[in-house]
């Protein structure tokens with residue numbers, strides 16, 4: 498298993514779902530992990546349940562808050578080795594039903610929030626000339642999905658944040674990759690009907706929906722030394738759904 502002993506990691510949106518599973522996976526690998534969520538009490542509770550070093554309040558749409566929190570974590574722990582920009586939202590709307598507010602909240606959380614996190618991570622890692630960043634894309638961002646135009650656009654942008662940042666930061670020893678999960682059973686997909694879940698599981702060669710741990714394990718691999726020559730990639734974690 499990937500060994501992250503002595504590494505300091507930050508996971509945004511670590512209070513539940515894929516983020517919380519990632520926190521647990523990084524803690525299991527020996528890392529000191531700080532997680533964030535929008536509500537301080539919920540973040541502290543999740544941190545204590547997962548064995549993380551701290552749970553802090555952060556809204557990733559606030560660029561200044563992201564910058565200051567990332568700087569603070571790096572200062573307190575002397576460095577920052579790993580950042581997982583996981584915080585994200587998904588709301589479906591058919592083209593004719595898309596409200597301006599949905600566009601604003603989706604793009605400010607998924608695109609600007611990821612960008613703020615990657616920027617702040619790069620600044621913190623630059624001094625030590627080493628680090629690894631993972632962002633959360635989606636198969637929907639790679640292939641599109643009816644009723645998810647706004648979300649799909651936001652996740653295509655996230656994948657290209659990874660590719661572009663990887664090109665820019667490679668010479669500084671910083672790797673940037675994305676994972677593109679399929680349908681993973683978390684709060685985000687809890688609204689899917691049982692029929693839709695069964696249909697997606699049926700279309701998946703591995704015959705089931707994904708678990709948060711499936712994605713967390715891929716993230717743990719990407720941030721560790723076993724992936725030291727991998728950067729700018731978008732790794733599908735979808736059971737073969739889009740083959």
Ligand SMILES: NC(=O)c1ccc[n+]([C@@H]2O[C@H](COP(=O)([O-])OP(=O)(O)OC[C@H]3O[C@@H](n4cnc5c(N)ncnc54)[C@H](OP(=O)(O)O)[C@@H]3O)[C@@H](O)[C@H]2O)c1
Pocket residue numbers: 509510511512513514515516533534535536539555556557558583584585586587606610633634635636677678679680681682683684685686
């Ligand atoms: N589940 C899937 O099938 C799937 C598929 C592809 C990609 N993804 C992506 O994977 C990531 C995690 O998804 P999930 O399924 O684990 O979702 P989830 O269970 O809904 O959890 C979302 C997390 O993001 C945090 N968050 C949301 N908005 C935030 C904001 N403005 N600032 C800071 N934190 C915020 C939430 O924290 P609080 O609510 O505590 O603030 C929560 O911890 C997302 O980027 C999602 O788009 C998921």
